[in-house]
Amino acid sequence: MPGAPLAYLTRKEIFSACHRLHSDQLSEEENKAVYGKCNNFHGHGHNYVVEVTVRGPVSSDTGMVMNIAALKQFMNKAIMETMDHKNLDKDVLYFKDVVSTTENVAIFIWNNLFQMLPNPSILYEVKIHETEKNIVIYRGETCS
Numbered sequence: 108m109p110g111a112p113l114a115y116l117t118r119k120e121i122f123s124a125c126h127r128l129h130s131d132q133l134s135e136e137e138n139k140a141v142y143g144k145c146n147n148f149h150g151h152g153h154n155y156v157v158e159v160t161v162r163g164p165v166s167s168d169t170g171m172v173m174n175i176a177a178l179k180q181f182m183n184k185a186i187m188e189t190m191d192h193k194n195l196d197k198d199v200l201y202f203k204d205v206v207s208t209t210e211n212v213a214i215f216i217w218n219n220l221f222q223m224l225p226n227p228s229i230l231y232e233v234k235i236h237e238t239e240k241n242i243v244i245y246r247g248e249t250c251s
């Protein structure tokens with residue numbers, strides 16, 4: 108809709124999960140050197156704060172970019188049902204061979220939502236606060 112106002116809509120969800128940073132591509136020693144305390148055998152947990160942003164025209168009919176109720180449902184499926192109160196490395200197949208860094212969790216969420224959204228082109232950003240201090244943003248971009 109050329110000329111329609113373009114707005115950014117963000118919804119936040121919080122999920123609790125545990126993980127261990129460990130790569131099968133590395134030796135035990137290399138894992139300890141690369142991941143330090145995060146490679147501890149029994150793992151650790153986070154309360155991940157996820158912010159999903161969609162971007163699109165504000166419909167003159169509904170006054171919405173998309174219904175937050177719909178975004179909430181998609182995020183429930185893409186995030187809460189798949190990862191809340193789970194062990195990412197043992198309960199989520201995606202992380203069987205992918206290291207459960209926050210970068211990869213953001214990519215996983217993006218991929219899930221991209222497949223679910225009726226109009227995936229409005230998906231703009233997945234932002235994850237792994238801790239108070241560690242934040243990752245993914246926008247579906249690839250390096251050229």
Ligand SMILES: Nc1nc2c(c(=O)[nH]1)N=C([C@H](O)[C@H](O)COP(=O)(O)OP(=O)(O)OP(=O)(O)O)CN2
Pocket residue numbers: 128145151207208209210237238239240241
């Ligand atoms: N590039 C990444 N590096 C690290 C990630 C990650 O997802 N991507 N994750 C971790 C660990 O999961 C860890 O739990 C977080 O590390 P850390 O910074 O030690 O956690 P805190 O912020 O709580 O520690 P502070 O001492 O308060 O900084 C590590 N690296």
Ligand SMILES: [Zn+2]
Pocket residue numbers: 126145151152153
């Ligand atoms: Zn961690």
